[in-house]
Amino acid sequence: MRIGGARRLRRDAAVAAVLVALYALGAALVHNSYYQLILTLVPVWAVLGLGWNLFSGMSGLVSFGHAAFFGIGAYVVTLALVYWHLTPWLGIPLGMAAGAGAALLIGLPTFRLRGHYFALSMLAYPLAILYVLEYLGFQEVPLPMHREHPALYLQFAAPLTMTLVALGLFVLAMIAGLLVENSRFGLALLAVRQNELAAEAAGLDTWRWKMRGLVASGAIAAAAGGLYACVLLVVTPDAVFNVVVSAQALVLTLFGGVGTVWGPVIGAAVLIPLAETLNAKLGSIIPGIQGVVYGIAIIGIMLAAPEGLFWTFRDRFFRPAPPPPAPAPRPAPAAMPPRGQVLLDVRDISKTFGGLRAVQEVSFQLQAGEILGIIGPNGAGKTTLFNLLCGVIAADTGSARLGEVELRGQKVHRVARLGVGRTFQVVRSFPRLSLLENVIVAGYGAGLSDTNAAGAAEAALEAVGLADRAARPAGGLTNKDLRLMELARALAGAPRLLLLDETLAGLGREECDELLAVLRRLRDGGMSIVIIEHTMHAMLRLADRFLVLDHGRVLAEGPPRAVMENPAVIEAYLGSKFLARQNA
């Protein structure tokens, strides 16, 4: 369970239970079969939205293709009923399995893509399946009417029963959503959302978490599709695979609020009845006008509440100060290797991008308890060197050993788990999460249990001096505090080696001093640090040794003062003219 998750889960589950009970009670009072149909459709679409939110809302990887899963669910239920006389009670679980399988097959190639490219390629799947089904001759498949055992085939005489079944499915989807949202599963997906590379560097196997998310999401969307087929009674590829279905999931969730189970619930509860009412009232006056009014209504509400109704209302009316987290047991500090022992041994590591030799035969050693500063002009290959060490990019030749373990060829999250913590030039936090939750991800990455991860995160915040702000949302932090949080995130995984990429960038002198103090304290505790930095005055005060890179090669190495007086270094930084003038 995530920190404070159990409490939030109990509260949200209680609210959901009350709402579901009220909804069921309300539905029981409705005798008009058309209104009852609307009441059935609200939970069905809410389930689709919950499925979408579980993956896309949490991970930030926008899917325009959830119609694929929805449609697969619908067609599995329908075709199983037509050809095998299989009751939808079993057809829906079967459809969910098919949806999960499809998610696996879709995820395998598509997770290679990011951002807009991911979103766009997801769009292609339902459209492709749509044409396959048309080609196979499944243009219109009516669900055969079963007069004998209507309840067995989900063809109830009383429409209220269908609403209750839909509500039941909604409850299951809601439970799944709440469990994910309040566990490390959800936090891992949120970590992907803020910065996938950072999450990976914190030790999270993001590919696996994304895949789990998509599979769970696909199964839920398929369940919604399966039940929708039973409501619609005639399934056409266009009705279930159309891009409008994917858009529906997106619109409901964005409208209600992304990243919370309440988003799709609010979206479905408002928009589905609105669309139907418009169809009924305006459609009979001017056929087609309902779509225009619906569109304008959505635009209007999104302008007023751009983050979705849930977040807007929460921010305006309920902004409870998060309670201070209960102190968690601290894990025993990681045993640091004895001072002076060689911790990192890099030999002849190289990387070429086409014709550009970004890193050429770089070798250096780092002793335990030492701070090594890597300096060099822009484009010297400093960050590329970090990326080679972390496994973000693969080295062409050479080796990098951490203690006895070869780092080359390892995945990013594996390197993290071996005890390498890393920070990035650009800090990306999840602004709505507390500082502690931002840091805790790294604890999960290190494979710690929930309580141990919380303990490690608190200890890390303490180490960087942010313990008093642990419960505050990261959104309100200053640049310096964000840098410290990033550092804490690297520390929470109990690393032996820290790789810091321009941690001091953009800080004022005093802020810089504070950070330097923290870093020195860490070194005194036995931590080994490699830091890339441009702020020379700070580096001179911090680093034990300098390594100068230029054009991907090691230019000089040694104690800071000696390196700074090296003519080759001065030339690299300031140019040969400057050097000539100085010598003249």
Next chain:
Amino acid sequence: MNTKIGRRGALAMTGAAALAGTARAAAAPKEVEIALLVPLSGPWAEQGILERAGAEMAVDDVNKAGGIKSLGGAKLKLLIFDTGATVETAKDAAQRMIAQHPHLVGGMGCWLSTFTLAATEVTERAKLPWLTLSYADAITDRGFHYVFQTSATAKTQAEQTVPFVMKLAQGATHKRPTKVAIVGDNTAASVSFLKPIKAHILKQEKLTAVVDEIYTPPLADATTLVQPIRAANPDFVLVLSTNDGDDKMLADTFSEYGIPASKMPLIGNGGHWAVPELLKTTGAGILQDIMVGMANWPSKALAPLVARYIKRSGNPWMGQNEIFAYAHVQILAWALNKAKVANRLNVADAIRTMNITDGPAIYFPGHHLQFTSIGRRVGAALVIIQWQSGKPVTIFPASAAQAKAIWPV
């Protein structure tokens, strides 16, 4: 007597009044509600609008002639619903119609087979007798009891269309066609039509399909469909579209590619190929010689009715959609009269057992009205019209033909 009536008492009284109301309504209603559920928006709207015109005229005719005699001259009231452009909106509209109008005794629609398939899932469960001109065989293949298909099904039409075309071509050219090009959309009626053609008709007629293209309506561009046809140079083209927008785009593109129907015979299917709107948007030249198979067309005997319709609607002729809707209202009026009670179950019974050659039977070719146990009209057959000088005229069956068929050579 205590004149104070509690809330519960008032409620009971209202209830009693309502009950009495229904009882009286059942005995001798002033109005009897029937429904028309057709596309009034979206790509199929033109067809729905024409059906509405036919139905409204029939309702006026029935009411002017004294209403339903056996119900004390009760007037018909036509309630109109829009299916919209998708199967979901069609089904929702059906649900709304059933839920909000419990006194409906019958209805008709939804023109497009896909919509009819969905809407009748609702009307069947509500036991509402439903008349449809939709072609798809699936509509009456589901074992439903309250759906009556007055048109020849797509399969029947397919089985009659191709032999007619072969015979006509042979008569004109003294040579049997061997190559056919097929273009169709993927809606239920077109799929039903093409199934028997691909299964056995082509083989039976020794025809080869040199082009076989399927598209999703509405069409955005027809060049990719027409290009291969021009290249394959078939003896004739079979076009299974379902709306006049697609018809226009296809006919225009054939013409642009130098193979208008007057050069390469084009056989379409469905009432949308003969609506006034198509003439307006496409023009007589491009439409010339296009042949269209469909399920009904007003015969010569109905000339006075057609003349009244033209005067009333301002449309240049009365076609399949209008005559079907007119006939459906007349069937419901006839069944109400027979049932002597405004109750949907009795109306359904009357339709199920009807076997007449007069009354509403005169609006169908063959002048016979009877339904099989699965709800298909006995003897329902194909009618073929051809565009000749800017007007659709019947060329088949011979008994109803208004003009001689032209095979473009």
